[in-house]
Amino acid sequence: MKLIYRTLIALFSMSVMLSSCNDEQPFSVAGQDDEPHILAPTFPDRVSGELPTVATINRDANFTMELTVTPSDFVSVDWYLDGTKVASGKKIDMPLLAGVYDMKVVVTTTAGKTTSREGIVRVNPLDADPATTKVSFEGFIAPGAQAVLYGKNLDQVKGLKVGNIAVTNMTVVSDNGGAYISYTVPAGVPEGKQRVVLIGTDNVEYGGDVVTVSSAALVTTGADRATANANCVMTGINLDKVASLDFGGTAVSTFAVKTAGRLEFTCPSLNDGEYTLTGKMADGKEVTFFANKVVANNTKIVISSEQTLWSGHHYVSWDLPDGNPNKTFNLIGSSVFTSIKPGAVMSIHYSIEPTATYHQIRTTSGWWNDLPGTAKVDVSADGVLNVTLTQAVLDAIKDQSGFLIVGHGYFVDLVTVK
Incomplete structure (x- = not known):
């Protein structure tokens, strides 16, 4: 009898448990003082x-x-x-x-x-939508200054808002079958990250992603590497406000070129090594630098005995139409190579465009023939491509209309020779 009684109790308990588990409304076993x-x-x-x-x-x-x-x-x-x-x-x-x-x-x-x-x-965006894409550092803008937007279907745009403020001066510029937008940044747009809205000819609002607005001097390229006693070029926004730059205690206050978008000066006479770069604006505020995907008031710059042939941030894609400046990198004239001795090593520093479907680098003559001893190189991360400038390479550059870097999905940031 006791066995039957215990069995009935067990079955009853199980029935209650199953009934609770099958209840459509979950019960809370945690109280208001428990951790979320x-x-x-x-x-x-x-x-x-x-x-x-x-x-x-x-x-x-x-x-x-x-x-x-x-x-x-x-x-x-x-x-x-x-x-x-x-x-x-x-x-x-x-x-x-x-x-x-x-x-x-x-x-x-x-x-x-x-x-x-x-x-x-x-x-x-949908395929037929107006949309923006990042080509270089056009995402950094200054209140009241000129700026550009690149993308697709931009000929369908009739208006623009930045930070929910309407742009009053905007032009859609035709560009070899495509278009880009040139505009004046509203003077009252707040600083920081602001979202861009494209207004289509159909009066529909489309997303243009975000831009970074700053009234401070911001260096976006040229502050990672330089050659002592050589010409140094830095680009960015509000650079006409720069009063001085400091290379680990050595100051530069004389500039051959100082515009809103560009600084040119002679790099100080420093030994090879890494230095902390800072700067001051005319109002005493800090110059800012974009590096490693963040904006800070200092950065590390490498001074090297290598000769800098070019410095900047130039996007390359052979998928772009003929005539587009980013179809190739052709910014080093053939005359530069006449003084280079055979056996020198040219280093091409590049960074990946993360939204590109593939990344491939190729060095050619001006006729798009591969330089002797080189071939297409697939890459997947930022790096350096070294090319030995043999006599055959130098002859090809001389006889076939110069030097090109071509391919798709990357930026050329620095070209040096040693």
Whole structure:
């Protein structure tokens, strides 16, 4: 009898348990004083400090995501895009213009305890949409200054907004079958990252991604490497405000060229090595530098005995139409090579354009013939391509209309010879 009684008790307990598990409404086992946790979805970890991509959609689809959290009955959920709160609740469902967004979701308990997750939301334009692409450093702009936008279908754009301020001076320029936009940045646009909106001829707003607005002197190229006692060129925005540059204690205050977009000066006489580069503007504020994907008031510059043939940030893609300046790199004249002795090594420093579908480098004569002893090189990360300037190479450059760097999906940042 005792056995039958125990069996009935066990069956009754199991019945109650199964009934609870099958209940359509989940019950909360965590209280308001417990730590909050996001159970789903799982967010990827950062890679090399970079935010992971958590969603990739086309602009005709809403950005949707729903969280499973605990303690589910005692939390509030807030969603942020580019630092602005855009929604509340455990689910977000909203349309977005094309572009890349920094997303953050914050879960807060009634007791004030919080947890959060961050990631990138990528919204792709449709094929027929006007859209922008980054070619160089045109994403850094100054209030009241001239700027440009590159992309596709830009001939369908009739208006432009930066930071939600309408651009009053804008021109769509035809360019070998394509188009780019030249515009004056609104004087009142706030500093920092601002989103661009393209207004189509159909009166529809399209995403133009983000630009960085700054009234400070910002050096974007030429501040990573230089040759002692040689001409040094730096480019950026607001560079006419620069009063001086400091190379680890050695100051430069005389400039052969000083415009809003360009500085030229003689690099100080320094030994080979790495130096901390800083600068001051005329108003005493710090010069800023863009390096390693961040803007800071100092950077590291390498002084080398190598001769610099060219320095900058020039995009290369043979997919572009003839006549486009970025179809090739042809910025070193053939006369430069007449004084170079056979056996010298030319170093081509390049950086990857991450949105390109492939990355390939090729060095040729002006007739697009491979330089003797060279071939196409597939690359996947920033690096240096070394080319030995044999007599055959120098002859090809001399006899076949000069020197080209061609290929697709990368920037030429520096060319030196040693």
